Amino acid sequence: MEQILLKGLDGGNWRLADYLKRDGYAALKKMFADKMTPEQVIDELKKSALRGRGGAGFPTGLKWSFMPKNYEGDKYLVCNSDEGEPGTFKDRDILYHNPHQLIEGMIIAAYAMGIKAGYNYIHGEIFEVYERFEEALEEARAAGFLGDNILGTDFSFQLHSHMGYGAYICGEETALLESIEGKKGQPRFKPPFPASFGLYGKPTTINNTETFASVPWIILNGGEKYLELGRPNNGGTKIFSVSGHVERPGNYEVPLGTPFAKLLEMAGGMRGGHKLKACIPGGSSMPVLTGDVMMDLDMDYDSIAKAGSYLGSGAVIIMDETVCMVKALQRLSYFYYEESCGQCTPCREGTGWLYRVVDRIENGMGRNEDLDLLLNMTDNIQGRTICALGDAAAMPVRSFVRNFRDEFQYHIDHKHCLVSS
Amino acid sequence: MFEIEIDGKTLSVPPGSTVMEAANRLGIYVPHFCYHRKLSIAANCRMCLVEVEKAPKPLPACATPVANGMKVKTHSDAAASAQKAVMEFLLINHPLDCPICDQGGECQLQDLSVGYGGVESRYGEDKRVVPNKNLGSLISTDMTRCIHCTRCVRFGQEIAGVMELGMAGRGEHSEIMPFVSKTVDSELSGNVIDLCPVGALTSKPFRYSARGWELSNRRSVSPHCSLGSNLTVQVKNGKVMRVLPLDNEEINECWLSDKDRFSYEGLNSSDRLEKPMIKQGGEWREVEWTVALDYVARGLKDIARSHGAQGIGALASPHSTLEELHLLQKLARGLGSENIDFRLRRSDFRAFPKAPWLGMKIADLSILDRVLVIGSMLNQDQPLIANRMRQSAKKGVEVNVVNPTSDNFRIKLANQAVVPVAEMAAALEAILAGLSGKGKGEAKAIAQSLKSGKNVGIFLGNIAEQHQDASRLHRLASQIAEKCEGKLGFLGEAANSVGGHLVKAVPASNGLNAREMIEDPRKGYLLWNCEPELDMMNPAAALAAMDKAEMVVAFSPFRHRAHEYADVLLPISPFTETSGTFVNTEGRVQSFKGAVAPRGESRPGWKVLRVLGNLLELEGFDYEDTESVMQEIGIAGYAQCDNSIDAEPDALPAAGGLQRIGHAPIYFADGLARRSESLQATRLSAAPAAFMNAKLLKKLGIEEGNPVLVKQGEGEARLNAALDDRLADDCVFVASGHPQTSALGALFGAISVERL
Amino acid sequence: MLSAESKKKIDREVAKYPADWKQSAVMAALRIAQDEKGWLAPETIEFVADYLGMEAIAVYEVATFYNMYNLEPVGKYKLTLCTNLPCALSGANDVAAYLKEKLGIGFNETTPDGKITLKEGECFGSCGYAPVFLINNRKMCGSLTFAEVDRILAELE
């Protein structure tokens, strides 16, 4: 199985010298040697059908083409490494084990959009990763890959890292921009979109770490090759972060479209031979699916969407039959309640209310009307807020209650748990 | 233009408008909390969700730009259910304590919850309780009621230019607060009370004193700065309970300075003079008006007889009404004295403007693309003009300043020349030179900025007007304006700084001006609404002159130090208890009626002067009302003003040594503000100190906080030294308008400081 | 107020951003200040505000929004344990109970000797290494077993 992001990484070989041995910066050199125009770069991206790996799955080539072309003044490129979606831990490994591939991808992106400065926003809790990335940046600068007149061309690009400090919401792209501007990470209302009003009010493109890191391979091997790795409209490989009740939790890079059963097998199967009860296939914000549905699923954007959930960030949270779904939801609801930025009324007030009701049910104080109340509340939050955190808080509640309603009802009726009873 | 349809009605709107703006133009009300036409769009309350055809989810009207052919429904089932859902979320943690809330009856949340709220709450969990914050003497908090609309935060950032409040914390734990124990009292902070759509921020002085519906509203005009802000004065049982802004886009917009908002407290202060009083044999005695006025008439006649009418001088506050100023000058002149003046803080009379005004409409400030402000503490002296310039600067207008202190007015200035107060004329000369291509440094940069403009405004502020070299500053400023084909304007100190000129409350060439009346003391003084030791250009000299006079008649709404030197105290009504007129800095004539009956035995000034004129058997003092006085004055609408200067005043001899900046801080500037307890408790009312920059402190061997003796000629004051590194070299800022500095001399001029 | 070394570090962060966007360095400046002082006292926040030309309340907003800043003094070692769902599935709650019992404190408490403060964290983006905790916002320790916890605690001075 072809791997393009994690191939040959052993934990120690992250430095520039190692990367060069893996054909590192070859794409950048090729781009300059072939005198590729920015349009050609973007065309390759479009052909590759690479879709954003940050969660929304937006086609990357298309996004890049939104940047104003003959714009006087600064434009910015921003990498979203604020990975904090429960279940997701892929960007961290890319940064830690293969930082130069991200740097190379960002340089190519900057060239394609005529951008001279960029930032990589790194999740606050992974300080060691941040320090290593800073070192990698130094290496790239010293070697002439980054900075003024890259590889002797007249293209210059400055890249810095910016560290978050504990706010999940900064993963939302406009909150992230606010955060770089030295403010609270409160998402902005869109429109205007970052491509016209982004960082410091300037046109800005934001992509996920994995998205950028996929770019060098696409430029080196061509967009069509990349597309062929996966499925139509679902080009390339994807890292799935598998966590929870498997034998070997970890990151698995597989072609899009790989059957879930295969992925589960790669992760060593269910821990202790337990049974798959439920799985969140795309990070905690996405709807949970039952084990049966999962076992028939292929891991790509379209198949998962058809099954009623989303591929999201590719975080696969595995739960076996010992898990109490009420308790699991209680913890997730607490997360969104804690992490709401607080500006929109439905999210600020609604996430707390959701959590309190679920918490009440978990603690044996549920009322009969609670399940309908929860579902109605999610209707009143979803689609009514500035950013998608409102949706992210609503979707788990809705899917947990819908897919495991009996278990919730049992909690309410018997004032205790179905699983541990 | 885009064609759009809202609730079945069509209209065309310019691209870039929002659905909310379009709806407003159709007169369609979309419920909202966070949206405010003067603030940036936050779109956080989500109350304004509306249905937009083809949009998969409801969109906030306040933030959604119109698109051609858009069809919007603001009251459809989908819209209404979204709005109701938001209302439910807003109310779950709201205390619903309307019966004890000051906002009750004038609360947006209360009003909207009637239309959009559910009957019964589905929320059965514990409600959030948020600790209150101490914001200082002006604003009370009940933070549990806050709905996080962030209007107050945006107001500070965007309008006041200083972020006094922030929203700390995150999510449900977010709280509006100042930093640690900082107070909220910029010159404009009270506006957050109006902006707060619930009862989280309310007026502290007004707290628990009345309910909205018990108050009657009276229109009025601010008696303070020269802007002439329009007011709603709210009264209950014959007492002024609260003052709110009256929207006037052309003047104060929807804002009010704190001075305009809170100084009404002075109206109700225990300092009010309620009965005429006469001093006889060293004892003060309350008397009837007839007795008092008889006494005054006789006294004035005596002085005229024994010393000539020129022995009488009349000094009036520029905060007096037009009618009062007119009648006072008519009375003085009727007595045969040409000694009348209202320019109390002015010191340079070598040449003076004929009727100094802004030189343009207030609203036209926004047309300027280059501005030069000369000698002004703009935020304090003209809080709302400062705001207009702040908004302009944000749009790229270049604001330049020449000042003896580097106060940036909380505006992103283009250039600022900070020069010792004695060198301001030299700085203007340098700018003039710069306009002819010479010069260097800041002056040149300012010149370049002005030269590159199409609509240039040059403005002289209080410091420039009260400066020893005011005439020359005026002359130079007008030359600068001419050179860059701009307009010259005076920001104007007080409510009637323009009006006093129009009614000739200034001496002709055979009379004495305010300064001369003090330096060459008169036998008798008529003090109109002023406290010479606080309101005049040389307090010590003014006091000495009062002490020496044979008769001082103080017409005043307040008891004051005149107790010591006056012979007669006559209670006249403040602006809320009389009708009258102010002419603001754009020359706009604004008349108002009394809001309540005069307190005690006090009487409207124009009536007092009418009776006195009659007692003195002067011609033409038979007025029925202020309208008939205005008819005689003969100005209406916009008055003819004139900033021209024909004289060419010589350069003053170079001033060596330390120079005083004796600006009157915002709440020391007039009698009413001085008596507002809440304003006096703010940061801006801190006791006077001798402020110097670090260099000067060092030169004098003084440390911050050291007690010092400040001297001007005979006068002295004991103050503490304080550091203010914004001050230019060799300048000592010692506030005027305060009892602690009223033994000092001229507001601008030589001063010495020694360590005690 | 802050050491020359900290100021130098802040200056290096400031240099990453456009000249009129010093404010962008506020998160880093607060982190550096916290590293030096242990927590963000009001004076420290004011110092950072002045240093970057910001309003103190604007800095305070930032300090209270991101939850890795300590607005109160903490022990010499702050242990933040992730208890989010993926970690919980892999035993984070057991580790939490073990830590609480061993240290004799609950979440948001500090041992009486002022050595260790225990905090509950949200997802670190490291769920594959669960359970995980973070020491003083810097060092991440993963795949925690009780024995591993014992070993790490023993190493803390």
Ligand SMILES: Cc1cc2nc3c(=O)[nH]c(=O)nc-3n(C[C@H](O)[C@H](O)[C@H](O)COP(=O)(O)O)c2cc1C
């Ligand atoms: C609440 C919230 C959290 C998010 N967190 C992340 C994140 O941690 N990493 C990320 O790349 N994208 C995250 N996103 C998605 C970003 O907003 C954005 O879509 C993405 O960075 C775009 O990059 P891509 O097109 O390469 O996916 C989040 C979105 C929301 C609403």
Ligand code: SF4
């Ligand atoms: S949905 Fe929640 S997190 Fe997103 S902007 Fe609104 S309040 Fe903030």
Ligand code: FES
């Ligand atoms: S008024 Fe539109 S969201 Fe508040």
